[in-house]
Amino acid sequence: MAGTGARSSRFRVGALHMPTVQDWSLSHFAHWAQGEEVNVRVRDRMVGVRVNETAQLSLARDTYIKAIKSIFGAEADASLACTEFESESIWSLAITTNSALPIGERVAKQIAVHDLVSEQTPALAGFFALRVDGDA
Amino acid sequence: MVTPRQIFSFAAGLVSSGTISEVQARQAAARAYYSIFLLVRDELNVDTSQTDKGVHQTVKDALFDEVSQTQSAPRYQRVALNLWPTLAVARIDADYHLNQPFPVTRGKEIVELARAIFTVYPN
Numbered sequence: 001m002a003g004t005g006a007r008s009s010r011f012r013v014g015a016l017h018m019p020t021v022q023d024w025s026l027s028h029f030a031h032w033a034q035g036e037e038v039n040v041r042v043r044d045r046m047v048g049v050r051v052n053e054t055a056q057l058s059l060a061r062d063t064y065i066k067a068i069k070s071i072f073g074a075e076a077d078a079s080l081a082c083t084e085f086e087s088e089s090i091w092s093l094a095i096t097t098n099s100a101l102p103i104g105e106r107v108a109k110q111i112a113v114h115d116l117v118s119e120q121t122p123a124l125a126g127f128f129a130l131r132v133d134g135d136a
Numbered sequence: 137m138v139t140p141r142q143i144f145s146f147a148a149g150l151v152s153s154g155t156i157s158e159v160q161a162r163q164a165a166a167r168a169y170y171s172i173f174l175l176v177r178d179e180l181n182v183d184t185s186q187t188d189k190g191v192h193q194t195v196k197d198a199l200f201d202e203v204s205q206t207q208s209a210p211r212y213q214r215v216a217l218n219l220w221p222t223l224a225v226a227r228i229d230a231d232y233h234l235n236q237p238f239p240v241t242r243g244k245e246i247v248e249l250a251r252a253i254f255t256v257y258p259n
Binding site: 131 | 219222232
């Protein structure tokens with residue numbers, strides 16, 4: 001798993017239609033591994049992502065969702081989003097739960113998710129922004 | 137002279153009153169982010185004067201390197217690294233995405249996330 005170098009690479013917007021990130025599994029990457037870049041749809045946006053980064057993104061997402069379900073409960077889920085600002089792309093996971101949680105509990109659970117992920121996979125520390133439903 | 141903790145206290149004060157406006161919530165979130173950004177920059181002595189990356193990315197990368205290369209990295213650094221993207225996105229939304237709603241609860245939550253870092257910061 002690459003560190004910050006891979007994360008800070010520039011993304012290039014492309015025009016091809018590909019399955020959504022949420023649909024991806026590692027088996028998909030074999031088909032696209034020959035090209036330098038593929039394009040993925042993140043919600044309603046097209047974002048160019050390098051192949052090795054898509055693999056990293058998928059692994060990161062799966063790792064975080066396991067932690068989210070462990071901390072927030074099995075019914076919790078998360079969807080991927082991306083904020084692009086200046087030269088930086090920040091990936092987020094929007095967490096949905098069955099019930100609205102008070103701020104203190106949302107904060108504690110977010111920290112717990114991050115602790116769990118970063119202890120198990122240090123390379124993923126600080127990879128995703130988290131948002132919990134009920135705060136928007 | 138102003139310390140990052142004082143900037144955080146200012147941010148917390150913005151969302152501690154009875155009636156809080158969206159402007160206050162946005163400013164609280166942005167100041168909370170900057171309190172952590174400045175804390176990390178100064179604690180790690182990050183040189184941002186000669187970088188081809190953005191200043192913010194440079195500081196975050198330095199924090200990632202510090203935590204990943206130092207087994208005994210202090211708790212506040214680990215929590216700051218974990219929460220960095222959440223704080224950064226909130227700051228971008230608060231400062232630049234004025235046509236999107238920014239709920240008061242989000243401002244309060246960002247302040248509490250930053251507070252969690254200062255709570256374990258020893259100085």
